[in-house]
Amino acid sequence: MIQLTIIKITGYGPWTLTLGSDREHRLQMLQASLYKEIQNLFSEKNCLAFPNRFDEIFVITNGLSVDDHVKIQKQLVKSFDLGLSMSIGQGNTPFEASSNADKARRSNTSLSKDHNVYGLSLSKDVDFVQIIHMDVDGSTSVSAKKSPYEVSSLIIALYSEMSTFFLQRNSLTFFMGGDNFMIISSGTNKDEIPKFLEIVKQKYDISFNCGIGTAKTGRDAAKLATQSLDKIRELRDSGKKDTRILETTC
């Protein structure tokens, strides 16, 4: 099972209006610092946060109790004027965990009323995360032939393709910057990756390298996924072997 926490700014829409119309620069700074602080506090606990929409952040929180969430919530309250809700969900797949988190918040099922933490009672049987770190092979040479915004447009198209393909397999895709994507995977779709690689090769003439990491916590799984990806590059650059998909398990 995997545990995800969805963090959302509460009452954000009405609050933004109180700032008047010259507000966009302030909202951008607020969103960037909120993401930074959330990544900072959760990564200290071996969790990993994913930039979803800027007012909503997903975190893999395997091993984190309600109390741990409350402690982080108290820290965040000190730094930001805005309220945040935290909805915790567990499930056999990342999609199921995220749906359970969302259901708990919508039905007002609280784990800590005072601190805006929602969720059903938490099972301790949470010990599995699989992350796929996808990275465009040779994006520097792809970029050299296009203008910067054409590169962005291609990355958005690839993101959309990846998100749709993996959501159908109960997995959640996030764009991490540059030519990097991370998929919180359901652990059953490794055999599906070659199918995805074939689609993007055919449609966009793009090749991806896929490092897979499996561990108990989000940070460890991401570390192993990136380690697998670096190993693929190493094998490629040494001319030993052309591998596209590699898995490391702790």
Ligand SMILES: Nc1nc2c(ncn2[C@@H]2O[C@H](COP(=O)(O)OP(=O)(O)OP(=O)(O)O)[C@@H](O)[C@H]2O)c(=O)[nH]1
């Ligand atoms: N989020 C994230 N971004 C990275 C990481 N490594 C590199 N980047 C970003 O990705 C961009 C592209 O770098 P690379 O993927 O190394 O370049 P490349 O030409 O595609 O080279 P190969 O991937 O080795 O084929 C960099 O400019 C960074 O912005 C990473 O581990 N995580």
Ligand SMILES: [Mg+2]
């Ligand atoms: Mg690359």
